[in-house]
Every structure is written in structure tokens, then in C-alpha cells.
Amino acid sequence: MTSPTSTAHGRSARHGMAGLTVVALVLTAANLRPAVTSLGAILPEVRVGTGTSVAVAGLLTSLPPVCFGVAALLGARIGRRFGTAPTLLVAMLVTGTALALRATSGSGTAIVLWSSGALLAMGLGNALLPVVVKRWFPDRVGDATAWYTGALAGGTAAAAGLTVPVTDAGGSWRLGLAVWAIPALLAAVPWWWLRESRGPPPGEGEPVAPSFDSAIGQRVRRQPRSWALAGYFGTQSLTAYVVMGWLPSIYRDAGASPAVAGSLLAVLMLVGGPVSLLVPALAGRRVDQRPLVILLGIAAAIGFGGLLVAPAAAPWVWAVLIGVGMGAFPLALTLIGLRATTTDGTAALSSLGQGVGYLIAAGGPVLIGLLRDTTGSWQVPLLVILALLVPQLLCGLAAAKPGVVDEPPR
Template sequence: MATTSSAPPATAPGLPRPRAAVVTGVIALVLIGLNLRAGITGASALLHDLQLSLGYGPLVASIIPSIPTLCFAVAGAATSWLTGRLGVEKSILLSLAMLAAGLLVRGVPSTGMLVAGTVLGMSGLAVCNVAMPSFIREHFARRTSLMTGLYTVTMTSGATVTAVVVVPLAQALGSPSAGVGAIGFMAVAAFLGFVPVALHAHRNSVRKTAGHVSPWPLLRTRKGLLITAIFTLQALLAYALLSWFPYMLTTMGLSAADSGLMYGLMQLVSVPAGMVLIATGSRPGMLRPAFYLATLAMAAGVAALLVLPVALAVIPAVLLGFGLGIFPLVMVIISRSGQSTAETTALSTLAQSTGYLLATVGPFGMGLLHSATGGWTLPLALLLAIALVQIVVAHLLSGGRMARPPVAAGPTAAPAAGTTAAPAAGTKE
């Protein structure tokens, strides 16, 4: 039985908040979103130059790109425990400090600093990834879809812009290490932007920590299993495609320039697609149709890669880009699903740590199957099967209670720090 504090928070989640606090929260959310993929795409764009500059071998070159997903799995798994001790806002502030420090350290021209900075920065990024759905639920309970859409769109935009500008920036600064390190200043801005939010949360609540819900028992519930499944499936598809799509088109006969153009088109389409899907899914009774649009587009895009000539690559590029827009919908589901902030964090921990760990199989498996068969038919057939399973899981997930926004919390007492939240985690749904 959970014990509770004797006084309610001064500003309960969902109740009207001062305009300045809302504006500060939105600005902080945008700054965080801009940073959550920039450190990955920026480094990816400079990997070849970094290897030539620092002189590390193929083993290190293959390890560095795999660090983010491994950190998402390992460090992300600890987020539920961390927020149970520090609270959501302090955990995010700590994660942003880790992200900024790690990205800045990568600016030191040393292989050891590159690896160490990547591990530190991506571990901070992992915690922030997992905690953000709880932050959105707690601070924007009546606008979860809108704020999740804003957050994910800025995430994609930050990643795209960074990938474009980091190479000329590195050339202007005189070294790839300086270019990849400069990305850290964006993370410093996000950290500074979040400080007022963390201070406001500390001043205006008795104890903002909502107790601790262990994420792993949630895997035995229907809700936890489906959320983990949909996150894993979309992450596996996304990482497989983002890793191999341009190379796949090149080996099919498209020029390297045109393959890069199709790759950029796919990522570009995912930005408005996410906005459209969020706008559709936010309407009453429209979350399931929004999931259908995203999952069917993904399946159709993979099928198009299988059967259409490479000269028509623009068709799968657009369809796959629309399919990648499912990510904001999954984040909305996570934000809505918990019966408390602690359970939302636990579900996010479970889905993201498990999902990203299994998602590492996607790029590796695609490459292995291509090497074994000498073609893309078998890898794409398996991707199509995964995309079809994603349709079924999305159908099961997007109905019932999880399709509805969370009820804004009233002025009820919150569990004291260090206690266990109400036993929602073990409830079968």
C-alpha cells in the first residue's frame, strides 16, 4: 500500500499554471527536442572524416555507431529508478548536463575522448528520451498530443539540420573533432533553458517525485507488452532503413547522388507526416486510423522496394518517410498510458530500453542477410513481415482506454519520495 504525503502539491498536474511557466516549459521542450538526435546525426555525417583524422581502425569505426542504441537500452533502463529518486525535472536536468558534457568532450581530438564522450552524452540522451513522456504528461496534461507532436517534430528537424550543416561547420573550424564537439553548445542551451523549469518545479511542489514503479513487471500486462512491441517494431524498421536505404538503392543501380537525394526525401517526408498523424490522432476516435495510415504506408513502402524498379525509388521514399511518422504517435500512447507519472516513466523505460536493444538487430541483420544472399529480396521480405506485424500490434494498441487522453489530475496528494506508487503496474488491462 502506497503512503502519501499529507499535503497536495501547490500546482497539481493539469491545473492552470502561470503563463510564464507554460511559456518557459514550451521553450525548454523545443530546445530539448532539437538536441535529442543532433548528436547522433552530426557524428554520423562526420564518421569517415573522424576515422581519417584520428586514425582508429575498423573495429572502433564499427563500435562508435552502435553506442547510441546500446546506451538507450542500458542507461534508459535506469530512468524509472532515477526519476523515483530525483523527480522528473531534476532527472532531465541531470541528463542534459551529461549530454552537453559528453558532446563537448567529443571535441577533443582523441579516439578515447570520442568514445568516452559518446558514451556519456548518449547515456544522458537515453535518460532524457525516457523521461520526456512523463514531463509532457505532468506539465501539459490537456495538450499531450500537441506537445508530443511539437517535441518529435523539433527532434527530427534538429537531426536533419545538424546533418546538413555539421560537415561545412567542421571544414570551417578546421577539424572533424571540432565540428562534432560544437554540437555540444546546442545541448548547453537546452540545459540552461531547462534550469528555470526545474527550479519552478522544485519551488511549487511539496515533493515532485511520484514514487517508483518497476518497469519490468509491466511486461506481463497487456498494456506494457503492446507498448513495448510497437516501440520495438517501429525502432527496428526505422534503424534498418536509416542504416541501409541509400546503400540499398546504390546497389540496385541508382547513382550515389540520387540515392542520397532519396534518403533525404524519406527523412524530410517524415517531418510533415508526423505533424499530420498527430493532428489526425488527436481527434476523438481517430488515433486508430492515424496508426493505420502510418503502418500501412510503411508496409507499402517496403513492398514497393521489393517490386518496383529502382527508377521509381521516389515512391518507396515517400511511403517510407510517411511510415516513419509513426514515432510521434507511439510517444503519445506512452504519455497517455500510465495511471500516474511514475507508471508513465516505467512504461517509457520498458518500451525504450527493450525496443532500442532489439532494434540493434535491424541494421546488423539486414547487412548479414545481404552479405549471405548477395541481394535484398530476403532482407526486404523480412522487413515487410515486420511491417505487417506492426499493423496488427497498432490495431490492438490504439483502441480502448489508451486511445484517450489522460484525465487532468486534480488536487490530490502525491506519493512521497521514496515510496512505491499505487499498484497500477501490476494491473492487467
């Protein structure tokens, strides 16, 4: 017979572990993009300081989705083999170490090498955080996803906005890059304490089997809905990388000053913060997420349509609407947790959806840049982006329809 004291102690321990998991989740999410936006903010200075060629600089801009895609495809297998918490512990340690070493680089090759290491480790975080959500918060998938997508947006904006001031204050681009190693290493600390935890708190959710049931992964891969989710994730990621890479250029070519063009991108990213909190929370409270897919698609279509037809007429409105439309990213992450009933199913769906999705996105910025150079304007590239919203909508509607992908056939 269990005494009231032991029951209360067990409940307190479970709450403590859940709270520590929230801290780990938020800190890790905040460190999944600074390697990208910190380098982008001072890339001209890094190029001069290391003698990096234009070709290598172009490679650096294409690395994130490629590394994220490869890491996501391997993420479920690595997480099963070593455990989710130990894998995330190592991922954050590798991220911090690689970012610190990148700041000491003396060549473009070294920048690419250490950036790749950090991005691959961050990609494991991308793949495994939905598993953490499903494992520890199975009844609060939307809320928990909102916590970490909000932190991800905050970390992205912080690195974009603070890297230049840190560089100026320290008088060196190396300090501007190195400083982001510190929060990554700090994010490893809670995973150290959680590394022995192999399953959810006792009595909450399902225990994670020590060995992975490969039938679940095969079942997930055979479901058309899983591939629809991969398509939704991929098309929205492609659009997002195009926006981050080319939106200031689009506005500058429309007559905006460099300062205003940069401010418009900053506004778009700031809009992403509350959207990243709101969309997953709303999605988690609904059985059917298709209305959200439609609303986000409409916002993106109006925003990009405005850029195409009259970019200078209401530039701030277009930026805000595109920022709202990019809520498709946190929605896609939320769907990963909602479309699987088991932790293993979530891991398989996350690996497939993000792995294939990021690889779909990898060529987007390059293709759009080539179209711009070939046609001499942004008309055709923007038409292509608008056209891509159609498969994004169709894939999103299929993925957001009620149902799961990891239940055995009846």
C-alpha cells in the same frame, strides 16, 4: 478569501512556467539525435583522423539504440529519485560536455567513450520527455508530443545537413562535431529555472508524489498492452535504424548515384518533419488510434515493397512513403502519454516501452548488413523488413486500442 489580484498573478505565473516548459521541451528534443547524425555525416574523416578501425566504426553505429535502451530502462527510477527537471538539466549538461570532449578525441576508444556518455544522457531525455508532456499538458498530450517530435526531427535533419558544411568551413572534423555541444548546453538553461518545480501548475493535473508508488510500475509491467507498446516501439525503431543506415546503399546498388541516394535519404527525413507534427496531433484528438496504425503500416509496406520489386522505377515515391510510414515513431511516443492516466504511470510505461523497444532495435542494422553480405543482394533483407511489419502492425493495434495500463483492477 483569494483576491482577484493574487488569482491573476497565480494564473500569470502558471502560464509563464508552462511557456518555459514548452521551450525546455522543444530545445531538449532538438538535441536528442545530433550526436548520432553529426558523427555519421563525417565518419570517414573521423576514422582517418583518429585511426579508428572498421570494427570500432561498426560499434559506433550500434551504440545509439543500446545506450537509448539502457538509459530508458533506468530513466523512470532516476527521474523519481532526483526529479524530472533536475535530471533533464544534468542530462543536457552531460550531453553538451560529452560532445565537446568527443571532438577532442585522439582515438577510436575515446570516440566510443564520449559518444556513449552523450547517448546515455540523451536516452534519459527520450524516456522523460513523455513524462514532462503528461505532467504539464495532460489535456494536450497529442499537441505537446507533436511539438517535441517535430523539434526532434528538425534537430536530426540539421545535424545531418549542416555538419559537413561546418567541417568544410572550419577545415576540421573536430569543429563539425564540437559545434553540436552548444545547443545541448543551451537546452540546460530552462531546466535550471524549472528544477525547483516538483509538480504541475497549481490546479492543473495531479500532483506528483515525492515517493513513487511502486504498485503503479508493477501494474504497468503486468499489462499485455504495455508489452505490445514496447513491441510496437521496438519494431518501428529497428526499421528506422535500418533505413538510416542502409537506404542509400540500397538505392546505390539499384543504380542511383551517391548524390541521388543521399538526396533520397534526405527527402525521407524531411518528410518526417511534418509527419512528426501531424500524427501526434491527430492521435491526441482520437480515443482509438488504430486507424493511424493501419495507415502508417500500409504506407511503409508499399514503400518497402516498391524497393523490393522495382527500386529504380519510382525511388522518390518509395522514399516519401517510407518517410510517412516512419510516423510510427511519433505515434508510439504519443501512445505512451495516452495509455496512462498518471504521471507515474507514464514514467513506468515510457521506461518499459522505450527501454525494451530500443534494445529490440539494437541488432537490426547489423543483422540486415549480414544478410546483405551473405546473400549478395537486398532481396532477403527487404523481405525481412516487410515481414517485421506484421508484428509491428499487431503490436500497434493492441497498443492503440482504447484503454489505459495504470488503473487498478475493479
